[in-house]
Each structure stands twice: as structure tokens, then as C-alpha cells.
Amino acid sequence: MAYDKKMLGLFVDVGREMLQSGAEIGRADTTIKLMGLAYGAARMDILAITDYLVVTMSLPDGVEYTITRRIEGGSTDFSRIEALNELSRSFCTKPFSEQELRERLDVIRNNHIGNLKKYAGTMMVGFMFSAFFGGSLLDAVVCCALAFPACFLGGNLSRLCSSNIFYNFLCALFSGIMACIAAMIIPAVHLDKLMIGLIMIFIPGRALTNSIKDIFLGDTLSGMMRMTEALFCGAAIAFGFIIPVYVTGI
Numbered sequence: 001m002a003y004d005k006k007m008l009g010l011f012v013d014v015g016r017e018m019l020q021s022g023a024e025i026g027r028a029d030t031t032i033k034l035m036g037l038a039y040g041a042a043r044m045d046i047l048a049i050t051d052y053l054v055v056t057m058s059l060p061d062g063v064e065y066t067i068t069r070r071i072e073g074g075s076t077d078f079s080r081i082e083a084l085n086e087l088s089r090s091f092c093t094k095p096f097s098e099q100e101l102r103e104r105l106d107v108i109r110n111n112h113i114g115n116l117k118k119y120a121g122t123m124m125v126g127f128m129f130s131a132f133f134g135g136s137l138l139d140a141v142v143c144c145a146l147a148f149p150a151c152f153l154g155g156n157l158s159r160l161c162s163s164n165i166f167y168n169f170l171c172a173l174f175s176g177i178m179a180c181i182a183a184m185i186i187p188a189v190h191l192d193k194l195m196i197g198l199i200m201i202f203i204p205g206r207a208l209t210n211s212i213k214d215i216f217l218g219d220t221l222s223g224m225m226r227m228t229e230a231l232f233c234g235a236a237i238a239f240g241f242i243i244p245v246y247v248t249g250i
Helices: 006-020 025-039 078-093 098-109 115-132 137-157 164-185 191-202 205-216 220-248
Strands: 043-048 052-058 064-070
Touching (some): 006 025, 006 043, 006 052, 006 064, 006 078, 006 098, 025 052, 025 205, 078 098, 115 137, 115 191, 137 191, 205 220
16 A cells, blocks of 8 residues: 555644544544544554644554644633544545645635624523523623623734733733723623622633543643643633723722
8 A cells, every 4th residue: 555644744733623623632533543544554553732732643554643733722612523524434444646635624714603602602691691690680680791892802802912811811811801881881781790700700710611521531731831821811801800800990
């Protein structure tokens, strides 16, 4: 059998897309390994952390290929993770050519969540959590309205901020300012109920959950790195909301 080293690059790209879409380390690791073994590799050695992915594929003839990928940014997208899972299952069941794998991966990459769905989901989160934590109907409606510009800003800032911590701080600061202004304009709303609804939009729950899961599954280094980043992001969000309250004195 003739082996193509380009296939390793595609296997690693599948793993990178998974990590950038919010998948845990173990899932990306297993996916790359199974695809490589299904292709005919004798061994797959993988080092995956939050920022880097290093994979070595050892072929039966003794030749080894190593590829490194940088993991940059990304956001939670469970539909993309499921599509990548299905792609890997299909490949492991019956491996297909490098061209077909590349084309199917490109289709998944180009399939983005529409802005309408993103804004609607974010506004619903703001509405539901504001009401859940004891807010009135007015509080929930105002929080829902404020969630739209918060989501819009977050989507645009993500392309400009390389640091997740600074990104979360700016989003929280902007949202806190909006909540304080809304509380001054509409005295009937409760500032704390507005803020708790907006906080839940940015809280790094997925990252914290994945970090704990990684630790329990044996990926201790990746889990600790993710947990540290999630805790710092949480602190940045808290400071971002505290500053407008302190400045305005509401």
C-alpha cells in the first residue's frame, strides 16, 4: 500500500477543528489515533494541549511523519463536533482518498452558525437566566435586549483579541456599562438581575467542565492549563462588571 503523508495533515486538521470547536482533549486525541490506524499506520503518538497539537504517524515500513499544529481561538460549536465525529467514523469504517477527506473537511469548516441563530440563542440565555435568578419580567426583557449588542461586540472582538482573558474582560466591561445605563434610564429594573443574566453569556462553563474531565481522564497537564485559563477568565469577567458599578455608584 502506498502511503500519502498529506493524510496525516488532514487527520491533525480534524483534531484541531475539534479542539477549536470546544471538544475535550481526549476526544480529539482518540479521533486522530483511530483515523491514523484505520489508514494503516502502525502507531500514532499524539501530544495535545490547549495551544498545540503534535502528532507522529509511524508507518509499517518504518517511515515516520510528524506534524505540529497551533490551536488558535475558536468557540463552542457542538454541531461541528458532531459533524467531525461522523466524518471520522465514516473514514474508520471505510477509508477514502485524500481528496475526498479534504473536500468533506472543507464542507464542515465552511458550515458556520448563522448570526440570526447566534443572536437569538444569546438573547434567550439572557432572558432565561435573568428570570431564573429572581428577576421580574421587565428585568428579563431588558436583559434580553442588552444581550444583542453584547453578542455583537463579542463576535467582533474575538477576531481582534488574541487573549481570552482580555477578551472576556472587555466584553464584561461593555456589558456592565450597558446594564448600569439601563438601570439609570429605567429605575424599575434591578441591576443585579440584569448583570447575572449578562454574566451567564460569557461564563466559561464549557472550558471549566472540559478541564475537569481532562484531568479525570489522565490528561492532567491540559486539564490544569484549561482550568487555570477558565478561572482567570472568570476573574476577568467579574472585574469587568465590578468597574462600572464602582464608577457609577449604583
